[in-house]
Amino acid sequence: MRGLGDLLAPLAAVAAATVLGGIFLALLGLDPAGALVALGRGAFGDRVALENTLVKMGPLVLVGLAVALAFRCGVWNIGGEGQLYAGALAATALAVGLGSVAPAPLALTLALAGGMLAGGMWGGLAGLLKVRRGVSEVLSTLMLNFVAILAVAWAVHGPLQEAAATYPQSDPFPARLPFLPGLRVHSGLLLAALLPVLLWGLLFRTAAGLRLRAVGLAPDAARYAGISPERETLRVLVLSGALAGLAGAVEVAGVTGRLFEKISPGYGFTAIAVALLARLHPLAVLPAAAFFAALASGGGAMQRVAGVPSVTVQVIEALVIFFSVSFSIARRE
């Protein structure tokens, strides 16, 4: 099933997207080669750049897994961004609220769990709308993105605003996730290392995973086999949302230490590119997320050094998606 083509197709997609992105920059009168060099240096050039890239991998792995899981099961969860915001919001409310009464490690643990739960509920809401009312999850998850992002904006201007009431941001977390020994990257990244393996095990080594995949491959056949596609769809959206919610919780608990608007620069959408470049395989999400994390962390340097706006990275992301789905004919094997 997996041959050389499975490795070559993503590489070809990345190469083609880079070339086309370069042409786009040249058309605008910018220097593509300079941009590429600046981007590479910004992503891998020194220790700080590497650590920055690693930190950006965290949310991309988690939401990338969320998308890969959903797409593989034939559920179009485009709501990773909103589920991430829901997770970040719940985690902040818990950590800041419990900070004065519970010891920090307990508050942080509860915050991560609460973020997962909130993301799962946000995804589950789309699942319920789909199963009970026949609402396409494409539209409901897209709408719920806007609602969650606005809910965070409301919270940091309202109930969760810092005690000083100066900026639209929450009070700081009582403690952050500790750094990994010897590195300036937070320990939440261990989750990003562990969860791909867990999800792979769930999908390919358990009966529950087989049921989920069966619904993605052939819903009608699955129904004949006694599987309820509705129940599996709901499960997938809850699980997928929980992964994205965890990403949001880890981001506030490990990276920013506070909640504010625009807590994510679009990780939820980049995650779609991650999942597709990984060909929806949980383990391949790791290298795919590394690629997009490098783009994200190098994008800032590209803007400073080569004068190429960092949003250009989104053009590359989109092209990678286009080429990933069109280079592989059997895209949901």
Next chain:
Amino acid sequence: MDPALVALLLSTIRLAVPLGLAAMGELVSERSGVLNIGIEGMMLAGAFAAFAAGAPTGSATVGALAGALAGTALASLFAFFVIARRADPIVCGAALNIFALGATGTAYRVLLPAALGQATAPQAADLVPGLNAFLVLLLLLAAAVWLFLARTRPGLSLRAAGERAEAAHAQGVPVLALRWGATLFGGACAGLAGASLVLWGSDTFVEGMTSGRGFIALALVLFGGYRPAWVLAGALLFGFASALQFGLQAAGLALAPNLLLMFPYLLTLVVLAFASSRNVAPADLAQPFQPRS
């Protein structure tokens, strides 16, 4: 009439027009069997092109044409991957939206300081007092779409391509050509819708300024049961909801602005939950078609 009420009605119409334009294009595209969630990005490209072409020339017509052209260009990219390469439409639509955000953002930041400076886009005029050109355009478009789909032979073929592509093909209907045409038409409409945001109301471009209007237009097509008149009515309903929200905000309602801003999205969810749309969607919607010759 009470001036506040007049203002509310006028802003209802102005907010409804972009939704209606985009939804009318999407309706035709979906009737042919192509689900295009990329209209959000096509609207954004249309808004940018309308600004980039309208501001230097000072002509709203040039701006509108540029907007339609930009939407069509992105639609051809979408059609290539989805119709010709039979890639998944949801994935490609999502990618197109990301592409449009990145491309318009880059172009805006690169071009703005150099060429456009503080320029503002011209505003579309009223054809008759009270009837803005974009409103007239939408009404004509709705009538034309209805006439085309319900009363012409190519319209019948287009619907056949969306309902039973295999059978239509067997009858000699050029399924792929019709789907290409419908997708490009949908892109042009979305581009015009984006242009109307700039050329009627705001006189400038803001990154990500469509803020989900394309997605709401998608919901309107379902809500209106794929019928132009009902889609138009739905656009007015959403225009009213948005106008009400802005009106309440201006009137100093003691509700946080961010909560008010959620209203159109929540309304979309509620409407979708109660518009049972399963039975009316074209049977072959979002199904790729490969002619077996």
